[in-house]
Amino acid sequence: RGNYWQARAQQDANFRAQLEDYERQKVVNERRNEELRQRYNDLLADETFKSQNCRICPHCRRVVQHLGGCNSMICGQNYHGGDVQSGCGRPFDWSKAAPYVPIANRGPQQVKTKLKAPGEQKLVVHKDVQCDTCHNEVQGIRFDCIQCSSLTFCEKCEQRSTLEHSNQNRDQQKQQHVFRLIPAPIEEKRGIRSILSFFFRK
Structure with a gap:
């Protein structure tokens, strides 16, 4: 069930807007x-090619490709004239020139989402409502057992605790x-419409 983002979005318009912005x-x-x-x-492919086929001019540090010959x-x-390009125009010995060293492989830069994931944002607090497992004030989604007179779990404890509760009933x-x-947070007497019920199957 993860962080129940979709369930929250159905109940909370502000959270739904945050979730939609995050997904976009x-x-x-x-x-x-x-x-x-x-x-x-x-x-990376270009750097690999240059490291295999190019060297550095000892005078101006320009990258030079050797197309064959002496x-x-x-x-x-070209040594015998023609094909003039940018360069210092000074002679050098290819065999003595320093090899081209490719740029260090640090991996592609990644763009990160500026918005925090909805599940990482500040959780709502159910004031004066304690989790029956960790005994802390409930934050995030609150889980109340309908059949039990007083049984509440917080979002962090819910998955393990409700499974244990389900296993006890099954046994x-x-x-x-x-x-x-x-x-x-809701007022119990008028909060029924804002509650999403779900069943734990055997």
Whole structure:
């Protein structure tokens, strides 16, 4: 059941808006991160090629590719003239030139969601309501057993505690109990409409 985000969204309009904003930004960031990963892969392929086929001009530090022939090179053009490009134009020996060192592999930069996940945001507090497992004031979703006169679990204890409660009923051949899921503090006498009930199956 995780953090019950969808259940909260059904009960709390503010939480639903937060969840929708978070999901929208998450989709945008996933697309952006995919673009960054592709750019990084292209860069990595280019760096690998240069490390295998290029060296550094000892005079101007320009990256120079060797297309074949002897080791006599002129930075920025063919040794025997032609194909003039940017470069210092000074001669050097290819065999003595320093090899190109690729950029360190640190992985692609990732865009992170600026919004906190709804489950990481500040939880609502059910004032003066204690969890029967940890005995702390209930925060987040409150779980009340309908059949038991007084049995309440907090969101952190719910999964383990309700399972134990369900197993006890099963061992005693009793009907499985129903828990009321209460995402926000309510007044019991008029809070029934804001409660989402669910059943634990055998």
